[in-house]
Every structure is written in structure tokens, then in C-alpha cells.
Amino acid sequence: MATAASLKRTSLYELHREAGAKLVPFAGWEMPVEYDGIRPEHLAVRTHAGIFDVSHMGEVETEGPGALAFLQHVLSNDVASIEIGGAQYSCLTNEDGGVIDDLFTYRLGDDRYLTVTNAANHGTDLEWLGRHTRGFDIAVRDVADRYAMFAVQGPHARRIVAETLNIELPARMHVLVVRIGDRPALVCGTGYTGEDGVELLIDPEIAPPIWTELVDAGVVPCGLGARDTLRLEVCFHLHGQDLTPDRTPIEAGLGWCCKEDTGFIGSEAIAAVRAAGPAERLVPFTIEGRGIPRPGNEVLKDGERVGVVTSGTFSPSLEVGIGMAYVAAELTEPGTELEIDVRGRRRPAKVGSKPLYKKEKA
Amino acid sequence: MSDQYPDGLLYHPEHDWAKLDGDIATFGITWYAQDALGEVVFYDPPEVGAQVSKDQPYTEIESVKAVSDVFAPLSGEITEANAALGDSPEAINSDPYGAGWLVKVKLSDPSEAESLMDAAAYQKMIEEG
Numbered sequence: 001m002a003t004a005a006s007l008k009r010t011s012l013y014e015l016h017r018e019a020g021a022k023l024v025p026f027a028g029w030e031m032p033v034e035y036d037g038i039r040p041e042h043l044a045v046r047t048h049a050g051i052f053d054v055s056h057m058g059e060v061e062t063e064g065p066g067a068l069a070f071l072q073h074v075l076s077n078d079v080a081s082i083e084i085g086g087a088q089y090s091c092l093t094n095e096d097g098g099v100i101d102d103l104f105t106y107r108l109g110d111d112r113y114l115t116v117t118n119a120a121n122h123g124t125d126l127e128w129l130g131r132h133t134r135g136f137d138i139a140v141r142d143v144a145d146r147y148a149m150f151a152v153q154g155p156h157a158r159r160i161v162a163e164t165l166n167i168e169l170p171a172r173m174h175v176l177v178v179r180i181g182d183r184p185a186l187v188c189g190t191g192y193t194g195e196d197g198v199e200l201l202i203d204p205e206i207a208p209p210i211w212t213e214l215v216d217a218g219v220v221p222c223g224l225g226a227r228d229t230l231r232l233e234v235c236f237h238l239h240g241q242d243l244t245p246d247r248t249p250i251e252a253g254l255g256w257c258c259k260e261d262t263g264f265i266g267s268e269a270i271a272a273v274r275a276a277g278p279a280e281r282l283v284p285f286t287i288e289g290r291g292i293p294r295p296g297n298e299v300l301k302d303g304e305r306v307g308v309v310t311s312g313t314f315s316p317s318l319e320v321g322i323g324m325a326y327v328a329a330e331l332t333e334p335g336t337e338l339e340i341d342v343r344g345r346r347r348p349a350k351v352g353s354k355p356l357y358k359k360e361k362a
Numbered sequence: 363m364s365d366q367y368p369d370g371l372l373y374h375p376e377h378d379w380a381k382l383d384g385d386i387a388t389f390g391i392t393w394y395a396q397d398a399l400g401e402v403v404f405y406d407p408p409e410v411g412a413q414v415s416k417d418q419p420y421t422e423i424e425s426v427k428a429v430s431d432v433f434a435p436l437s438g439e440i441t442e443a444n445a446a447l448g449d450s451p452e453a454i455n456s457d458p459y460g461a462g463w464l465v466k467v468k469l470s471d472p473s474e475a476e477s478l479m480d481a482a483a484y485q486k487m488i489e490e491g
Contacts, residue, residue, distance in 0.1 A: 225400070
């Protein structure tokens with residue numbers, strides 16, 4: 001483990017400390033895992049609005065006449081379908097179709113795109129992108145230091161952000177360049193919680209006062225603990241657990257963001273897995289009764305090992321143990337009964353459908 | 363700080379407490395331990411009759427984010443387990459020295475207690491990190 005001295009800190013570190021956050025090492029950063037508790041933070045996002053410091057995430061800018069052709073070559077989705085001001089989710093895949101990272105790409109101009117990386121993969125992604133730029137008329141820049149990033153999420157998030165910061169907001173899956181104070185900022189209609197909301201990419205210098213303004217307006221500070229329970233309830237993938245370089249997006253249920261016709265790196269391998277059908281697939285499941293599944297727990301069917309849990313936690317909204325696991329493809333039908341070996345105790349579980357937490361329609 | 367680490371209890375460096383009553387001891391986890399763990403959401407009380415050994419894990423407490431082993435501050439046999447925590451594990455957070463007690467143990471070697479810390483020594487250990 002990295003020592004405290006070598007951990008990077010976001011521009012909000014002092015505010016987190018003053019707020020009494022529990023800070024933990026995460027992907028080389030010292031990040032808040034919780035303030036008042038994972039459960040109250042989680043429920044604040046489901047019912048009101050929460051704010052997460054996700055400044056540890058990386059940003060890569062791709063610019064130049066060859067930007068579209070380059071991104072089409074490395075990303076799994078059809079980058080040509082993003083209009084200016086649009087956003088798109090995709091996988092960065094290796095030649096075998098394995099997932100190097102999963103990322104959002106925002107089109108900022110004719111020949112200019114911004115891609116947000118997972119903190120743990122930022123260096124790997126940059127190295128991978130750098131290795132494949134030959135023949136493309138572009139510049140790929142690491143711009144992670146230029147941005148602090150907040151996610152403001154929840155049913156009231158958009159209203160509070162618009163009123164408090166007095167800015168226009170983009171539609172879902174879109175991005176707008178705005179001015180906050182005297183600085184340019186990006187507002188993205190994206191998130192990782194299953195709630196409506198925005199993500200803000202702003203100058204780290206003005207990040208602390210903006211954070212404070214939003215918190216004073218009633219937005220609840222939330223840590224990475226709640227971020228994980230929120231995303232798992234709606235079955236969003238976490239790279240390093242549910243996605244790895246050894247699994248294709250098809251197995252992970254991300255075939256929808258793979259457009260093999262574009263000829264991206266890994267597209268042939270992915271097309272082959274899609275055609276043949278994968279041996280295992282990622283499924284969401286719910287524990288029936290007591291017990292909390294954790295990554296690494298084995299999945300059993302009739303006493304035989306049939307898979308492994310990649311994400312597991314206690315769901316604050318559903319108040320049961322939930323998770324995602326790779327299991328044999330014939331056991332993925334919702335309702336299929338499985339058992340999870342939770343440290344020697346076999347807990348009955350049932351395959352669910354995505355998302356596990358279904359928002360009640362107002 | 364006396365609320366956080368009451369006098370009259372004995373403390374183990376793995377953040378467990380023991381309260382002696384003759385050769386019977388009550389065990390639980392300290393304020394520091396429950397705070398580090400975060401909100402407890404599951405606890406399965408161990409079996410009455412099970413043997414516990416000083417410095418060894420004897421049960422688990424589970425919060426939203428993690429599962430933690432609980433270490434026995436002393437050795438002996440479990441004579442009673444706090445079954446109420448099965449349904450209300452949050453008492454481990456809200457009242458770690460009262461309603462959040464975990465087990466009562468008949469000690470096999472009461473002299474082991476001499477190696478445990480008093481409240482002041484435990485608090486000093488925590489402050490020194």
C-alpha cells in the first residue's frame with residue numbers, strides 16, 4: 001500500500017478533512033470514503049441530492065484533424081455518432097477484446113474530444129493511446145491536472161446546481177461549456193448513480209468555493225463508499241472488478257457499446273465472442289435472507305462451483321445483500337437460484353434483472 | 363473522552379473490550395472499532411459453547427463496506443451470545459459498551475487479563491496511531 005506521504009490529494013482535501021470525512025487510499029489518491037455514513041449518504045442521493053469529489057478521475061484530450069478516426073480505432077463504440085456537445089460510453093479494448101478501461105467521451109468541438117478515465121487506469125490508458133497514434137494527425141494530451149471533477153446526483157441535483165451556480169445545464173448524455181465565476185467549466189449530463197444529475201469539470205482553483213456553495217444549498221457530501229453502493233444497485237460496472245483485461249465487453253453485458261463494424265482494436269475478437277456466445281456472463285443477483293456477498297466469493301449451483309462474485313455489498317435501498325457475478329451462461333436467466341459461498345456459509349441467491357434497484361416512477 | 367473509552371473495562375490492541383465479573387467476562391468492540399467500521403448492517407452471533415482463544419478471531423461484524431474479524435481479548439468458552447444483535451446490529455454502533463455487547467465468556471485463564479490495557483493506556487495507543 002502507498003504510504004500517506006505519497007498519496008495524491010484533490011483540491012478539496014482540506015474541506016474533506018474539516019467535514020470529518022474518513023479518508024482512505026484509493027488508486028493512489030487519498031479520498032473520502034464517507035462523511036456521516038454510507039447509508040445516509042446513499043439515501044440522500046436517492047431522495048434529494050449528493051455531491052461526490054471524483055477529481056481523482058483522469059482526463060485525456062484528443063485534438064486534431066484525425067481525432068475522430070483515432071478514437072474510432074481505439075474505442076469500442078461508434079464515435080462518429082457523437083455530435084458536438086454529445087457524450088458516449090465505450091470500452092477501451094486490447095487485441096483480444098479485453099477491457100483496458102471503460103470511459104465516457106465528450107465531443108467538445110469539430111476535432112476535439114475529452115475522455116474521462118478511471119483513476120487506477122489513467123496511466124495505462126495514456127500509454128495505450130500513445131502507442132496507437134501513429135498515422136493519425138492528432139495530439140493526445142494528459143489534461144488531468146486541469147480539472148477538478150464533482151458529480152452532483154439525485155432527483156433535486158439539477159435544479160440545485162442550476163440555481164446555485166446560475167448556469168445552463170445540458171440534456172442527459174450531453175455536455176455544455178459554461179462559465180462559473182470567471183472560469184470556463186464543463187457541465188456533463190452523466191453520472192454513476194442511476195439518478196438524474198450532472199458532473200462538473202472545473203478549474204481546481206475554484207473547486208473548493210463551488211463545493212461549499214453547493215453544500216450550503218443543501219447538497220449532501222458523499223464519499224466513495226456510497227458511490228459504490230449506488231452504482232451497484234443499478235448494475236453499473238466497476239473496472240478492476242466487473243471489467244478486466246481478461247474479459248470481453250460481451251461477457252460483461254456491454255455488447256451494446258461495441259460496434260465491431262468500425263474496426264476498432266479488439267473488434268474481431270469481440271465479434272467472434274458475440275457470434276459464438278460467451279461461456280460466462282455477468283449477472284446481477286440478490287441474496288435471499290441474510291448475508292452480504294463480497295468480491296471473490298464463489299458462486300455455486302447444486303454444490304458445484306459455477307462462477308465468482310466480482311462486486312458485492314449491502315444495498316441501502318433494498319436492505320439486502322446484492323452483487324454481480326460471472327456465472328456459466330446457462331445460469332443467467334432472471335430467477336435462477338444460486339448459492340453464494342460467503343466465507344464458508346452458503347447463502348441462497350437469485351439472479352435478478354438490471355437494474356436491481358428500480359426507481360419508482362413519480 | 364470517558365464516554366468513548368469507559369474506565370473499568372480492559373482493552374485489547376485489536377480494539378476489543380472485556381468487562382470482568384469473577385471468572386465471567388463480557389466482550390465487545392470499542393468506540394474506535396465501531397467508528398472505523400462504519401454502520402454495522404449484519405452480525406451473526408457465534409454459537410454458545412464455542413471456545414475462544416485470546417488474540418484469535420471468534421466472530422465477524424459486517425458494515426456496508428467491509429467485513430471485520432472480531433478478536434477475543436481473553437480465552438474461554440462462550441456461555442451467552444447477544445442474540446438481539448441479529449435483528450438490531452446497529453446497537454454495536456450506538457451503544458458499543460451497553461446494548462452492543464457481543465458475548466459472555468467463562469474464562470479458562472483469568473490471569474490473561476493482566477496483559478490487557480486500561481482505558482488511559484488504550485486511549486494513548488490510539489492517539490499515538
